[in-house]
Amino acid sequence: MLQEAFKRYYGILVSSSRHEPATSNVKTTGGNSLGYMDSLSVNLSSPCEGRPHVGMTESYQLEVSKDGAFLSSESVWGILRGLETFVQTVTLAADGSELIIKESSTTDSPRYPHRGLLLDTSRHYLPMSSILRTLDAMEASKMNVFHWHIVDDQAFPYQSEKFPDLSYKGAYDPRTHVYTRVDIENIIEYARLRGIRVIPEFDTPGHTRSWGQGREGLLTTCYKYNNQGEVVPDGSYGPIDPTKPETFDFLEQFFEEAILLFPDEYIHLGGDEVNFECWKSNPAINDYMNANNLTGDYAGLEEYYVQTLVDKLKKFNVSNIVWQEVFDNGVKIDPNTVVQVWIESDSKNEMSRVTAEGHPVLLSSCWYLSSIASGGDWKKFYSCDPDEFPGTAEQKKLVQGGEACMWGEYVDWSNVESRVWPRACAIAEKLWTSPEAFKTDSKFKSDGASSYDIKDVEARLEEHRCRLLRRGIQAQPPNEAGFCPGEHW
Amino acid sequence: MLQEAFKRYYGILVSSSRHEPATSNVKTTGGNSLGYMDSLSVNLSSPCEGRPHVGMTESYQLEVSKDGAFLSSESVWGILRGLETFVQTVTLAADGSELIIKESSTTDSPRYPHRGLLLDTSRHYLPMSSILRTLDAMEASKMNVFHWHIVDDQAFPYQSEKFPDLSYKGAYDPRTHVYTRVDIENIIEYARLRGIRVIPEFDTPGHTRSWGQGREGLLTTCYKYNNQGEVVPDGSYGPIDPTKPETFDFLEQFFEEAILLFPDEYIHLGGDEVNFECWKSNPAINDYMNANNLTGDYAGLEEYYVQTLVDKLKKFNVSNIVWQEVFDNGVKIDPNTVVQVWIESDSKNEMSRVTAEGHPVLLSSCWYLSSIASGGDWKKFYSCDPDEFPGTAEQKKLVQGGEACMWGEYVDWSNVESRVWPRACAIAEKLWTSPEAFKTDSKFKSDGASSYDIKDVEARLEEHRCRLLRRGIQAQPPNEAGFCPGEHW
Numbered sequence: 001m002l003q004e005a006f007k008r009y010y011g012i013l014v015s016s017s018r019h020e021p022a023t024s025n026v027k028t029t030g031g032n033s034l035g036y037m038d039s040l041s042v043n044l045s046s047p048c049e050g051r052p053h054v055g056m057t058e059s060y061q062l063e064v065s066k067d068g069a070f071l072s073s074e075s076v077w078g079i080l081r082g083l084e085t086f087v088q089t090v091t092l093a094a095d096g097s098e099l100i101i102k103e104s105s106t107t108d109s110p111r112y113p114h115r116g117l118l119l120d121t122s123r124h125y126l127p128m129s130s131i132l133r134t135l136d137a138m139e140a141s142k143m144n145v146f147h148w149h150i151v152d153d154q155a156f157p158y159q160s161e162k163f164p165d166l167s168y169k170g171a172y173d174p175r176t177h178v179y180t181r182v183d184i185e186n187i188i189e190y191a192r193l194r195g196i197r198v199i200p201e202f203d204t205p206g207h208t209r210s211w212g213q214g215r216e217g218l219l220t221t222c223y224k225y226n227n228q229g230e231v232v233p234d235g236s237y238g239p240i241d242p243t244k245p246e247t248f249d250f251l252e253q254f255f256e257e258a259i260l261l262f263p264d265e266y267i268h269l270g271g272d273e274v275n276f277e278c279w280k281s282n283p284a285i286n287d288y289m290n291a292n293n294l295t296g297d298y299a300g301l302e303e304y305y306v307q308t309l310v311d312k313l314k315k316f317n318v319s320n321i322v323w324q325e326v327f328d329n330g331v332k333i334d335p336n337t338v339v340q341v342w343i344e345s346d347s348k349n350e351m352s353r354v355t356a357e358g359h360p361v362l363l364s365s366c367w368y369l370s371s372i373a374s375g376g377d378w379k380k381f382y383s384c385d386p387d388e389f390p391g392t393a394e395q396k397k398l399v400q401g402g403e404a405c406m407w408g409e410y411v412d413w414s415n416v417e418s419r420v421w422p423r424a425c426a427i428a429e430k431l432w433t434s435p436e437a438f439k440t441d442s443k444f445k446s447d448g449a450s451s452y453d454i455k456d457v458e459a460r461l462e463e464h465r466c467r468l469l470r471r472g473i474q475a476q477p478p479n480e481a482g483f484c485p486g487e488h489w
Numbered sequence: 490m491l492q493e494a495f496k497r498y499y500g501i502l503v504s505s506s507r508h509e510p511a512t513s514n515v516k517t518t519g520g521n522s523l524g525y526m527d528s529l530s531v532n533l534s535s536p537c538e539g540r541p542h543v544g545m546t547e548s549y550q551l552e553v554s555k556d557g558a559f560l561s562s563e564s565v566w567g568i569l570r571g572l573e574t575f576v577q578t579v580t581l582a583a584d585g586s587e588l589i590i591k592e593s594s595t596t597d598s599p600r601y602p603h604r605g606l607l608l609d610t611s612r613h614y615l616p617m618s619s620i621l622r623t624l625d626a627m628e629a630s631k632m633n634v635f636h637w638h639i640v641d642d643q644a645f646p647y648q649s650e651k652f653p654d655l656s657y658k659g660a661y662d663p664r665t666h667v668y669t670r671v672d673i674e675n676i677i678e679y680a681r682l683r684g685i686r687v688i689p690e691f692d693t694p695g696h697t698r699s700w701g702q703g704r705e706g707l708l709t710t711c712y713k714y715n716n717q718g719e720v721v722p723d724g725s726y727g728p729i730d731p732t733k734p735e736t737f738d739f740l741e742q743f744f745e746e747a748i749l750l751f752p753d754e755y756i757h758l759g760g761d762e763v764n765f766e767c768w769k770s771n772p773a774i775n776d777y778m779n780a781n782n783l784t785g786d787y788a789g790l791e792e793y794y795v796q797t798l799v800d801k802l803k804k805f806n807v808s809n810i811v812w813q814e815v816f817d818n819g820v821k822i823d824p825n826t827v828v829q830v831w832i833e834s835d836s837k838n839e840m841s842r843v844t845a846e847g848h849p850v851l852l853s854s855c856w857y858l859s860s861i862a863s864g865g866d867w868k869k870f871y872s873c874d875p876d877e878f879p880g881t882a883e884q885k886k887l888v889q890g891g892e893a894c895m896w897g898e899y900v901d902w903s904n905v906e907s908r909v910w911p912r913a914c915a916i917a918e919k920l921w922t923s924p925e926a927f928k929t930d931s932k933f934k935s936d937g938a939s940s941y942d943i944k945d946v947e948a949r950l951e952e953h954r955c956r957l958l959r960r961g962i963q964a965q966p967p968n969e970a971g972f973c974p975g976e977h978w
Contacts, residue, residue: 123970127978154970172972371863376899408970410865413978414958415965418904469903476904481612481643481897483661489616489902 001048001076004193009083012471013090017099019470019486034066034103040086043072044079052077052144052197054265059109062086064101077195081108081142088467112386112401114338114362115431116145116199117424119416122152122210123408125177130413132190137421137473139194141428141464146191147268147403149201150179153209154408158184158202162257163250165214184261199321200262202255203270205240205305212237218247220285222278231283238278242305243288252312259316266338269309271331272323274302299329306331321362327354338400341365348389355395363402367427369420370407378426378478382457385430401431421475422465426457490537490565493682498572501960502579506588508959508975523555526590529575532561533568540752541566541633541686543889548598551575553590566684570597570631577956601875601890603827603851604920605634605688606913608905611641611699612897614666619902621679626910626962628683630917630953635680636757636892638690639668642698643897647673647691651746652739654703673750688810689751691744692759694729694794701726707736709774711767720772727767731794732777741801748805755827758798760820761812763791788818795820810851816843827889830854837878844884852891856916858909859896867915867967871946874919890920910964911954915946 049056057075060082064070071082085108090101117138119126135146150158156170159178168174179187191198204211212219219237226232241247259267276298279285285301294300306326310333313320321338322331328350333339339354340362341347347365354361366384373380386399404424411419435452458479466484468475538545546564549571553559560571574597579590606627608615624635639647645659648667657663668676677687693700701708708726715721730736748756765787768774774790783789795815799822802809810827811820817839822828828843829851830836836854843850855873862869875888893913900908924941947968955973957964 124966125972129978155972173974176977177972372861373863374860374899410863410966410969412966412972414963415904415907418907474903477613477899477901480899483614483644483666483901485662488665489618 001193002042002044002079005080005083006042009087012087013099015470016087016090016092019092037064037069037101040069040071042079042083043070044074044076045072046074048076051192051263052195054197055113056144056195058113058142058144058195059107060085062089062104062106062108064089064104066103069101077144080139080195081110084140084142110142110144110432111434112399112431114145114401114403115143115428116147116362116401116403117143117420118147118149118201118364118403118405118407120149120152120406120408120411121157121179122149122155124412125155125157125172126408126416127413128183128186130416131187133417133473134420135187135191135194135196136471137417137424137468137475138196138428140468140471140473141425142432143424143428144195145197145199145403146187147199147201147405148187149203149268149407151210152203152207152408156210156214158200158258160254160257162253163215166211167214169214170210170212181261188263197264197266198262199264199266199268200258201268201270201321202258203268203272203323204251204309205242205302206272206274207270208240209237211240215250217241217244218250220278220282223281223283231281234281236278238282239274240305241282241285242301242308243285248308248312251309255309255313256316259313259318266319266321267313268321268340269306269326270323271302271306271326272342273325276302303329303331306333310334310337324350324354327357327359333359336360338362340403342368342405344368351386351389351399352391352395355389355391355398358398360398360400362400364405367402367404368407369404369423370409370411372419376458376478376480378423378461379454381423382426382430382454385435402427404428417474418476421468421473422461422478425461425464425468429457429460490682491531491533491568494569494572495531498576501576502588504959505576505579505581508581523592526553526558529558529560531568532559533563533565534561535563537565540681541684543686543754544602545633545684547602547631547633547684548596549574551578551593551595551597553578553593555592558590566633569628569684570599573629573631599631599633599921600923601888601920603634603890603892604632604917605636605851605890605892606632606909607636607638607690607853607892607894607896609638609641609895609897609900610646610668611638611644613899613901614644614646614661615897615905616902617672617675619905620676622906622962623909624676624680624683624685625960626906626913626957626964627685627917629957629960629962630914631921632913632917633685634892635676635685635687636690636894637676637687638692638757638896640699641692641696641897645699645703647689647747649743649746651742652704655700656703658703659699659701670750677752686753686755687751688753688755688757689747690757690759690810691747692757692761692812693740693798694731694791695761695763696759697729698726700729704739706730706733707739709767709771712770712772720770723770725767727771728763729794730771730774731790731797732774737797737801740798744798744802745805748802748807755808755810756802757810757829758795758815759812760791760795760815761831762814765791792818792820795822799823799826813839813843816846816848822848824848827851829892831857831894833857840875840878840888841880841884844878844880844887847887849887849889851889853894856891856893857896858893858912859898859900861908865947865967865969867912867950868943870912871915871919871943874924891916893917906963907965910957910962911950911967914950914953914957918946918949 056077058077058081060073060078062071062082073079090099093100155172156166157178159167159180167178171178188198220241221233222236222238223231224234279298319336324341327339338360341350342364344365363386386402387396404427406420461478465475545566547566547570549562549567551560551571562568579588582589644661645655646667648656648669656667660667680687709730710722711725711727712720713723768787808825813830816828827849830839831853833854852875875891876885893916895909950967954964954967
């Protein structure tokens with residue numbers, strides 16, 4: 001893993017020396033030369049871990065002085081983050097003749113352990129190249145969780161080996177618009193080498209229209225009254241039908257395959273936006289509810305579905321992330337189940353409620369990249385802070401971080417890179433850097449933990465955007481005017 | 490010109506046959522085969538014109554029957570538009586084995602003569618490739634005016650041969666972020682072959698900060714009171730200084746060069762958003778105004794500037810387009826000067842006022858592509874109509890069309906294609922197709938001239954977006970979900 005990382009970052013350094021010196025934001029002061037550096041010493045003080053995992057150590061120390069450059073960490077993940085910092089610290093001399101690094105002593109660690117990005121590959125398909133470049137940009141921005149919202153109502157690109165009909169009938173094009181086992185393994189490996197966890201989301205029982213095309217009987221048949229006043233199927237389908245025992249047999253087999261394929265300890269079970277209208281219309285569903293003391297309680301039926309699914313999956317030794325509705329509906333979820341808050345209204349109180357019950361929590365409600373506005377709209381992302389909700393210190397400790405969400409409506413390979421980057425970097429900085437860090441920097445206002453000078457953020461983001469461009473990410477300009485030194489086309 | 494067009498469109502046809510059949514929106518009905526077509530007969534009934542020009546004929550007739558395919562027009566521009574329609578009418582058979590065209594008889598002509606797109610190359614530079622692909626996409630969407638907002642406050646990428654310091658000191662990078670004479674000639678020629686006029690805009694007297702860097706004394710020096718209560722320069726500069734005679738000598742020489750380089754009959758003189766604060770602060774400006782019966786009348790000074798410039802340029806036999814402020818400030822402009830309406834508030838009444846005075850008018854206020862919103866925001870562009878303002882039939886005749894404006898804040902090569910396309914196509918359709926056309930199509934509502942079924946527009950836009958992608962334009966998805974048949978990466 002480290003050899004791969006050395007190769008990758010050495011390539012970035014070498015290509016930096018082929019670019020123009022920065023003329024705008026990055027200033028390399030003259031100063032006195034302390035000598036030439038011909039190596040970076042890397043000291044990994046604990047055994048190498050194979051896979052990025054929840055709570056992994058990412059802290060590192062980087063010392064640059066006349067005695068040389070030294071990067072050390074207890075973990076391979078810390079080394080990865082430190083290498084990123086190291087190459088970001090190297091700049092090209094004003095005359096373009098050599099690379100320069102200043103004396104520095106850095107002790108760095110992330111504010112939150114979970115710094116995620118959600119991509120949705122159902123509303124529009126994203127080719128492998130888009131996903132791999134996303135992982136490159138995540139590494140450059142020290143993000144560590146790729147939340148893969150892989151299927152949804154619109155399309156089912158996940159190719160299951162046990163149930164090939166799901167993608168054969170549910171993908172936009174089963175020949176081209178699918179993710180094969182090999183594709184997925186490649187994405188997981190590419191992410192692993194960058195210290196990025198891949199958490200798949202198979203959202204049920206709602207958002208499953210595309211599942212129904214390759215799996216007859218899985219979805220609830222919706223009914224209507226016909227002209228004769230009889231209740232008849234209306235031709236459409238609703239959420240997964242939780243009243244049939246074969247539903248859970250299928251789900252157990254389906255999830256077993258997915259859990260074996262995706263090595264992360266967590267799987268995202270979705271659970272958002274379940275529409276009850278179809279359940280209400282279906283006579284068999286209502287018969288079942290009457291027979292099980294659930295008459296009229298559709299949220300109870302949803303709870304029953306999620307509870308049964310969660311219980312079935314326990315044997316696979318996997319932990320769960322769920323959207324906030326699962327918590328809101330009172331499902332008895334394990335204490336370590338992570339609740340992802342996404343509904344914008346009342347989200348601060350939701351953070352309070354979830355953590356008051358002792359659940360780890362992720363913030364996403366203010367970080368929807370699909371919400372776009374004219375101007376530098378990354379500022380609204382930057383102004384949001386996961387710790388800002390009413391709660392005790394104990395509750396704050398349950399905040400795992402958050403995720404930038406790039407829902408797939410109106411986005412595919414043609415615009416996903418420029419839509420996500422560098423807007424997601426504003427979120428990445430909030431998730432990595434503690435507001436305390438700003439206090440010690442004289443450039444930042446010191447009148448409060450979360451105060452900052454937006455002009456400085458602007459400049460950092462402009463600089464980082466140019467860095468992403470140099471690494472082949474089609475990141476859009478974050479600010480009103482400007483250019484990247486040495487950019488060419 | 491036609492040989493070039495035949496080659497270009499033949500290439501598009503051939504590449505269509507290498508794509509997947511459309512499976513979503515375009516339906517090729519089975520029907521009876523009427524035979525095989527091996528050629529398209531093109532009949533140009535008047536001599537070929539060399540350059541696209543204001544009021545050029547673009548109407549054409551296209552007949553496809555068992556006797557063959559016949560395209561005819563009085564003008565080469567009509568042939569170009571007809572070729573575009575012809576290749577759009579050809580589809581791939583469902584089994585991918587052959588190209589299919591249906592029997593049809595089309596008589597087509599544009600609703601408005603001026604169907605423009607503005608690109609701004611000052612806030613961010615756009616490389617040649619971005620501009621050329623924009624021209625390709627404009628041709629595919631039957632747009633015919635490229636309004637090139639080439640310089641502004643932020644940067645001066647136009648390389649003048651008489652005044653090389655302007656770009657040498659005013660461009661982001663004078664080596665790479667400039668348009669040379671050869672670049673500009675290539676763009677004009679590329680556009681000409683596609684029946685697209687190139688109208689440059691050199692916006693004065695405001696929006697000229699970048700001019701000042703390479704031309705000392707051109708801009709107004711702004712003054713402030715110092716601690717001793719004396720009036721002293723504050724280090725900043727305002728609009729062009731109209732009180733110095735050398736200003737107009739420079740402008741005459743500058744514009745002469747530009748007018749010789751850009752062959753269009755029109756040049757855009759800008760004239761928007763002139764800030765009076767700097768003029769107010771400058772003692773010499775106020776002395777001049779006092780001496781010329783303009784005391785306190787800064788709009789009058791602006792009028793004097795524009796009037797003098799327009800008079801100086803008369804000898805070059807060029808007509809003008811101006812932003813609406815020039816009209817609003819009462820400058821005595823020629824009757825054929827075109828006024829471009831851009832201020833959103835009160836724009837319908839502005840259209841009335843301009844046309845009541847007998848001026849040709851262009852609508853842009855509702856077509857700012859820089860204004861972005863979540864969702865399919867092309868719908869707001871589509872709902873806007875240039876003829877919908879209070880006025881007589883005579884006034885309506887003065888509506889020349891309109892322009893989609895892609896201002897350069899937050900946009901450069903990385904996102905300009907996906908930001909403009911296919912959103913600008915919604916505007917292009919409003920400018921080409923008369924609402925009357927919808928009346929005769931049973932798919933459209935018939936309850937009024939401008940009523941239409943947005944679902945049909947959605948489908949056409951989805952289809953056209955896929956067409957743009959196949960031609961190498963990085964157009965973004967206009968709708969919530971979907972894919973382009975045969976797309977690959």
